[in-house]
Amino acid sequence: MFETLYPITSFRRPLFPSLFDDRFFRAFTEPASQDIRVDVKESEKDYTLLAELPGVKPEDIHLSAENDVLTVEANVNTERHEERDHYVFTERRSGRVSRSFSLEGVDQKNIRAAYENGILRVTLPKLTPEPKPGARAIAIEGITPAENAAQPVVNGNNAQA
Numbered sequence: 001m002f003e004t005l006y007p008i009t010s011f012r013r014p015l016f017p018s019l020f021d022d023r024f025f026r027a028f029t030e031p032a033s034q035d036i037r038v039d040v041k042e043s044e045k046d047y048t049l050l051a052e053l054p055g056v057k058p059e060d061i062h063l064s065a066e067n068d069v070l071t072v073e074a075n076v077n078t079e080r081h082e083e084r085d086h087y088v089f090t091e092r093r094s095g096r097v098s099r100s101f102s103l104e105g106v107d108q109k110n111i112r113a114a115y116e117n118g119i120l121r122v123t124l125p126k127l128t129p130e131p132k133p134g135a136r137a138i139a140i141e142g143i144t145p146a147e148n149a150a151q152p153v154v155n156g157n158n159a160q161a
Contacts, residue, residue: 036072036099047124049101054118061115063122065108072120073098 037052053061053074060075074097082089107125114121 036074036097038072038099046126047106049120049122049124051099051120051122052118053115053120056118058115061120063113063120065103065111068103068108069100070103070106070111070122070124071098071100072122 039050041048041050049070049072051072055078056074056076060077062071062073064071064073075094076097077094078092080089080091103124105127107127110125112123
């Protein structure tokens with residue numbers, strides 16, 4: 001049932017769409033550090049989504065479920081400063097990243113999440129399939145139950161001579 005838990009959108013959309021918005025080209029045009037990398041594991045009773053959010057403070061992570069879509073969002077603010085020899089290097093990165101996933105087949109009332117060591121773990125319990133009703137006879141108006149049983153069934157329909 002893993003095929004029901006699929007990504008819907010990437011972390012952001014450009015102002016002007018182009019050929020390079022295609023998922024294939026995106027891997028070459030966007031730095032990998034700007035995307036939320038995820039692993040999804042499936043067990044008999046649930047899915048486990050593991051999202052990598054290194055360096056993100058727990059209060060900067062937002063998780064929501066709306067209209068059968070799970071969205072993971074995070075505000076990313078990092079700064080790196082290096083000094084060696086006569087070079088000074090400072091790099092800052094800030095922005096918002098997000099990923100969305102379909103929640104088809106997921107018990108949305110019982111979703112749980114935890115964040116530890118830069119990994120957001122989201123447990124998505126599977127819905128328990130409702131038992132399908134077995135075959136049953138359907139009465140036809142104007143025919144008594146005994147006459148109904150006497151009619152042969154052809155391709156799921158009572159044949160009338």
